[in-house]
Amino acid sequence: MIRTGIKPPGLREITKIQLSLKDYFLGDEYRTHSIFTGVHADRMRNAQKVENKTFEDLRFIRLGSGKGGNGSVSFFRDSHTPFGPPDGGDGGDGGNIYIQVVEGLNSLHRLNKSYQAGYGESGKGSQLDGKNGRDIILEVPIGTTIRWIPDPVSIRRSIRRLKDRLDMVNLKMGLVNNEIQLYREDYQPGDGWIFKERDEEYQRERDYFNNLNERVKVYDEEIIFEERTNDRFPILGIDLNKPTLQPVLLLKGGKGGMGNMNFLTKDIRNPRFSKRGRNGIQEYFLLELKLIADLGLIGLPNAGKSTLLRSISKASPRVGHWEFTTLQPTIGTIQTTIDKEPFTVADIPGIIRGASQNKGMGLDFLRHIERTKGMVFVVSLELEDAVGDLQTLMQEVGDKRMQNKKKLVVATKADLNESSGNYHVLKDYVDSMSWKILPVCAKQDENIQKCIKLMSEMV
Template sequence: MFVDKAKLFVKAGNGGNGVVAFRREIYVPAGGPSGGNGGNGGNIVIEADNGLRTLMDLKYKQKYVAQSGEDGKKKNMEGAHGEELVLHVPPGTIVRDEESGLVIADLKEHGDKAIVARGGRGGKGNAFFKTATRQAPRFAKAGTSGEERWITLELKLLADVGLIGFPNVGKSTFLSIVTKAKPKIANYHFTTLTPNLGVVQTRFGDSFVMADIPGLIEGAHEGIGLGHEFLRHVERTKLLIHIVDVSGMEGRDPLDDFKKINEELQKYNAVLAGRTQVVVANKMDIPGANENYEIFKEEVEKLGYKVFSMSAATRSGVDEVIDYVCPILKEIEDTQIVSEEDMMPSLDMISQSEDDISISVEEDVYIIESKALDNILYSVDFDDMESLRYFQSVLEKKGVFAKLKEMGIKDGDLVKIYELEFEYYE
């Protein structure tokens, strides 16, 4: 089953907590702090794998959670790091953040990988906080939470040439002739329901990848007839071969069909519509096709397109099309379908934003919100003076007190940090 889109929830592992511990050996009467650091949580990674052709493996399981880091241990032993969770996708997959719609990564080649959720950092044990003036700290630092987000995966096939046209114009037959691909071929519309790939080996020793895109119809740019699912697979192509049934055997006007397909491309993606396009008039073996071809060719060449005549059934004219396309491909640069504006900032930059602190005032209560401070709260013993001093120093370093003063806080005003409430005094 060909699946080219999937939506996943990914949650990186949490960092392990640092611990409070002291040496208690019989021959060490004044044992110092020995609490170890917590381990880092595991990242979630998406990696391109040549062995895959579809996103089917990720379609029916939506939630993926990486392993959390272990808590620190006594005797300065650090907790184990959580294992990375790697999800494999076919090359050509775009990873997009669901909430913002921005692209996290475009995985084109085998082995390309990207971290889509970064694991939390392990917390520090009390041994880390030992100083010359603070010999026995009775506090540790909790690990931070792993990142979590919804992502969408979109597979856009990696092909040099895309075959486009209305249903039943001969695209699959043409692909089967010029490659070793074996698409389903029959004389009815929508025989091809999923894209087919094949490698063209030219008589001059060159090769390129060709994709047979299921037939387009009017309204495809709006998703009618699975239009979006079809159109996304021609976005990476360097060149389009537009096949038209010039015989008119089904009562269709080949020139009208040609214009309608290009209108759909333009409405879906103007950049895609501007790709190099070679027009092939097929079914020339059918009586009456020659007369239609001369009219069709004259009109289409006025629009600036190169037109070939072909009969895929008899293989007449097939080599001429391939011989023309091959050298052109060498001159066209690889397509870039993701612009810098579409890219999401690196996850490192996003992680740093977690340290941002927001302060609001509601009914004379100063409310402080910060993910970093939330993590610290769980590791502070407010009955211990040394632990309390440490928490105050953190607030000072992060500029909380300075910001409160700017906002006009006075002695005796109430400050709330999540579940913690205290009165402010200079």
């Protein structure tokens, strides 16, 4: 027999809003533009060809939770009971979609573009409920953020139609307490019946069915209320900045439909109908990886960052004398002494003037220094205007990223002659900001241990 509780209260009022794509991504129009137009993907492919290393830090993904199984229409039968009571079981619930942070991962490239959780199985006779659908658990690196997005294809078309004006590409959404209300298309309360032998028109003309359906409507409303409550996602996304002990639920599967054993009443002795399973929900998300490292190495192209990282760590970045040698981030682990925990340093591709406006590959990788405890600015003394180069790096990184972080300037390619004019000018400028500065010559391992000591103190 079907059981229903008190009719749920009306859904909390949903606020309809309209945001431009630029505002939705908090003004970061350049990175947004590159991911939606495919520019970012092209850069990643080129980097993978050059460095023979697979790395991906931005990815669209389509996720679909499973549909619930249908309820069964069945009656008990044996040699002594040719016309027994209804015994159709309920359908299984559809599979859920979860996400979990796993240590040891440092890229999103292993994720598929689309995931579909399993469908719930239909109920069977002998009061056997259907099996629940298979759940999906996405495993992502520490530092991954996930945000809801509309269908990327429609967004890409709008960007093209509006000639790259991201401030004019509008997203319409409903909000409940700063959460985006998601919707699954499915039957309304009192619908979703499966009829056997007699069609729907026949049943809806019968008082016994209409009386039953009024009670089932309350049950349907409870299910829909639960769906609406679950089908919400934070407008600012979820920041997975530490390992999760339990998977985080993203999308919940559809509820299984009721079998005909639920509809036995004094007026309905042979219910030849059951309920369909509820649909799952399909949505698109943008996953962004911001590498977790203690320190970030920041420098112009060919400033000697990779050579420095190789000298102070166990990492083996590619070293060369051409610009943009490093095309993908590299993380090095530095062990100081046995009694101290090691710390990590991230080497990001060289920053050029205009990186904050998406010139070069700057914006593709500046995200990887946002979580660091400190920043190590690498400036080459071979160049004529070392102070100007440092100012360029500071301008492109921005005050917001540098806020509340410790800073160190490493002057590379030095002969350790601190009276050198270039170094002296740079040191005076750094001292005026109360930062620390150290000249090193990584190729000759000069001042490397002192550099490691200063970095350790920053951490």
